[in-house]
Amino acid sequence: MGSPTAQRRIVELIDDLDETVIEDGGTQSFALNGTAYEIDLTSTNAEKLKDALAPFIAAGRRVRQAPNQRPTPRSAGRSTEDLNAIRQWARDTGYTVSDRGRIAADIVTAYSQA
Known part of the structure; x- marks a missing residue:
């Protein structure tokens, strides 16, 4: 009889842009044209994303929606x-x-x- 074997599994989160291992960062969510997106980014790339979107966010209007619900044009009330x-x-x-x-x-x- 042999000794019991132990297994160790390591899961690494990889940056979707530059394919580096994410030590500091995580999943970022955003939506555009009614489609929601998620992307895994290092904190450096997450800042780049936020900086790129900042002028559009500042000029835009915030819309309230239910969690996990895509904004879509509504036909409710149409004849x-x-x-x-x-x-x-x-x-x-x-x-x-x-x-x-x-x-x-x-x-x-x-x-x-x-």
């Missing part, structure tokens, strides 16, 4: 005629959209910007 117009516009411009149910946020956004 049936409005929704039908969006569906028709989407079909005319090459989008695939169903006759009933929710209209995808990217389609509503594109319609609003057209």
